[in-house]
Structure formats: structure tokens, C-alpha cells
Amino acid sequence: MRVANDASKPVLFVTGHVPASRRGAFAALSQRTPIELALFGGRYLHGAPPAGAPTELPSRAVRQREVGALVRSKNYRAVIVGTGGRVALPLAWRASRHAAVPFIFWAALWRTPRIAAHLAAWPLMAQIYREAAAVVTYGPHVSRYVAAHGARRIFVAPQAVDNDFWSGPAEARSDDRFAVLFVGRPAPEKGLAVLLDAWQRSGLGAGAATLTLVGEHRVEAAGVRSVGTLDPLQLRNSYAACDVLVIPSIRTRRFIEPWALVANEAMNQACAIISSDAVGAAAGGLVRHGRNGLVVPAHDPAALAAAMRALAEDRARCAELGKTGSKDVMDYTYEAWADGFAQALAGPASASGNGSVTV
Numbered sequence: 001m002r003v004a005n006d007a008s009k010p011v012l013f014v015t016g017h018v019p020a021s022r023r024g025a026f027a028a029l030s031q032r033t034p035i036e037l038a039l040f041g042g043r044y045l046h047g048a049p050p051a052g053a054p055t056e057l058p059s060r061a062v063r064q065r066e067v068g069a070l071v072r073s074k075n076y077r078a079v080i081v082g083t084g085g086r087v088a089l090p091l092a093w094r095a096s097r098h099a100a101v102p103f104i105f106w107a108a109l110w111r112t113p114r115i116a117a118h119l120a121a122w123p124l125m126a127q128i129y130r131e132a133a134a135v136v137t138y139g140p141h142v143s144r145y146v147a148a149h150g151a152r153r154i155f156v157a158p159q160a161v162d163n164d165f166w167s168g169p170a171e172a173r174s175d176d177r178f179a180v181l182f183v184g185r186p187a188p189e190k191g192l193a194v195l196l197d198a199w200q201r202s203g204l205g206a207g208a209a210t211l212t213l214v215g216e217h218r219v220e221a222a223g224v225r226s227v228g229t230l231d232p233l234q235l236r237n238s239y240a241a242c243d244v245l246v247i248p249s250i251r252t253r254r255f256i257e258p259w260a261l262v263a264n265e266a267m268n269q270a271c272a273i274i275s276s277d278a279v280g281a282a283a284g285g286l287v288r289h290g291r292n293g294l295v296v297p298a299h300d301p302a303a304l305a306a307a308m309r310a311l312a313e314d315r316a317r318c319a320e321l322g323k324t325g326s327k328d329v330m331d332y333t334y335e336a337w338a339d340g341f342a343q344a345l346a347g348p349a350s351a352s353g354n355g356s357v358t359v
Helices: 020-030 064-072 088-099 116-131 140-148 192-202 232-241 262-267 301-313 315-331 334-346
Strands: 011-015 035-039 059-061 078-082 103-107 134-137 154-156 178-183 209-214 224-228 244-247 272-276 293-296
Touching: 011 064, 020 035, 020 334, 064 088, 078 088, 088 103, 088 116, 103 116, 103 140, 103 334, 134 140, 134 334, 140 154, 154 334, 178 192, 178 232, 178 262, 178 301, 192 209, 192 301, 209 232, 232 262, 244 262, 244 301, 262 272, 262 315, 272 301, 272 315, 293 301, 293 315, 301 315
Parallel strands: 011 035, 011 078, 035 059, 078 103, 103 134, 134 154, 178 209, 178 244, 209 224, 244 272, 272 293
Antiparallel strands: none
16 A cells, blocks of 8 residues: 655654664555654663664654654644653644644553553543544554544554564574473563473473573573573574474563564464463464464463473474464565554544544
8 A cells, every 4th residue: 555645744753762673664654655753762672672763764863852842843744653652642642632733643552551650641541542543553452452442543553573584594403302482581571480380380391392591581490591682593593493482471560462573573484382362462363372373371380381282292283383373474564564554644534623644
């Protein structure tokens, strides 16, 4: 889908960082409509380091308090803002209403965090859901959540990685043992403690299998090795060398996994997935129980242990799940992500009187 554009008024896209996994997505969107990135920095929660704005795209570093003035300048025909940015989001919203600039909300949440800051901000969030010109979501799990809170014009921009890179050739596997992989930050919500408990319960560490941990982890247990942080080529090789990637994320008061792009990466190497039901990639339909992986209840090491044993004992089934996943992930592309935003920008604004988007 290509959007006719007004070169004199680009779309302002306000976000904290540009992780490496997002650069191709922004480039694809810029092929549909002119955009300018406003990057305010802040806390960084992606596994890979920030890559910086694509050099081919207009971008500026801003303080969050400067975002409102940018929107009020009327130099932009629409503004897109994500969930992050406790100051940037409300300022952009109020400025968009004052200047009659259409506001597109990029939503990631699919459960309300039970923390004081978010509860205090809830009235504003509810208003944004109801009155934004459009809401663009990570997937259908987020779409269901925002629809339940009053959003009307909802579009999905599916989470994507560079499938050409992640499906590329990898080093030949050197170990025939059943190989389990975990890739994630050393944060409680990533569920590593649940995985290690499940690993011990499974008995696989006695020699029948290996568990490799990628990230800043220091764990000593039978059959477990920690390899630290890997560069993308090394990580691609690790996906190719494993039978199953485990994503055991758990729910906390402040966090539920919006997606987990490691699922997309691993599926490109025909790796089966075991995911908890607290992972957006499972709730959003990429990881499907019995089709390309297994989905188990979060916080349940016994269920996770049983899932790992089941695939270790039936490696043919495990390989078939991985093969199916390598086909399923091909629908999750940068082009599909960009189309979701292009569709949101192409339609009329909401009935709130927040303006309209001319494309």
C-alpha cells in the first residue's frame, strides 16, 4: 500500500529509541509517507543496543518537554506517539488537540499495569483510547485490549524483524543433543527463574540435553551454559543450533511482555518455540500451540518442564513445529508493519474532532 504524500508536512513519529530491529520498519514506512523521527531517549528495554535513527530519515533528538511545541508548530500533518514517555505522551496529546493535528497512538499494552504512575495516568489513557484519530497495535491481543477501552479505529502493525537476515545461512550444528535456548535480559519478568526450576524438574540436564543462556547471566547448573551477549551473527548461529527457544516470561505488577521479537528471529531458523501465555507473540497469534510451538501457563515450572520433555522425546515433532514456524513468520514483515500505520494515516480521523489526515 502506498500513501500519496505531502512533502511539505511529514508525519512526526515520537519515540524513545530506534532499536536495530525497528530501523527497517521505519524505512518501509518512509516509502509510503514522509516521516520525521523525534527521539527522546530514556530507559531502554530492548535486548540489542540502540542502533540510532536510520541515516536516510529526518530525525532529531529532543527532550520530552519539547514535544508539545513540535506538535503545535503545525509543521506536521499528523503525530504518532507510543506508550513510552511519561511526559512526551500527554504533551503530544494535548498539543495535538490544541493545534487540530491528528493523533495516532501506537499501543503496546494488553493488560493494565498495577503501579501508581499508570493508575494515576489512567483517565488520560482512557481518553486517548477513545478519542485518538487511530490506534495502531502490536497485534490482535493489544487490539482487543484497546477496543475494550473504547478505541474505534484500530489497525495492526505486526511486530517484525529482518527476515532476510535471520533466515540466512548459519554455521553447521556440532552437537546432536537436544538443545534448548533462552535469550533475554537479566530481569525477573523474563522468567529465567521459572525456566531454571523447570529445567531441574525435567531431568534433561543429566546429559540428554543442553540449555544455553544468552544474555548477562551467571548460572551454574547441570547441562546449563551461559554464553553472554552475542552479536547478531552469533545469535543467528545459536538459533540454528537449537531445537527449541523457550520464552518463559511472567506477569508482574508493572510488566507483561508486549511481544518478544526473539520468537520471530528464532522461527526464521526453523526453531520450535515454547512460550508462556504471558508473551505477546503467543497472545497475538504468532506462536500457536500445537502448530509451531507449545504455549504453557506463566509461572508454572511443572508445565514448562513437561513441554520441554515432550519435545525432547519427540524430536521429529519438534522439527515439524519449527518448520511450520519458519513459514508462519514470513507474514510478519517490515512492509506489513508499515502498512498498518499507512492504513491508520489514510482513513478519516475519529469523530472526536481531532482533525483529519490528508494523504
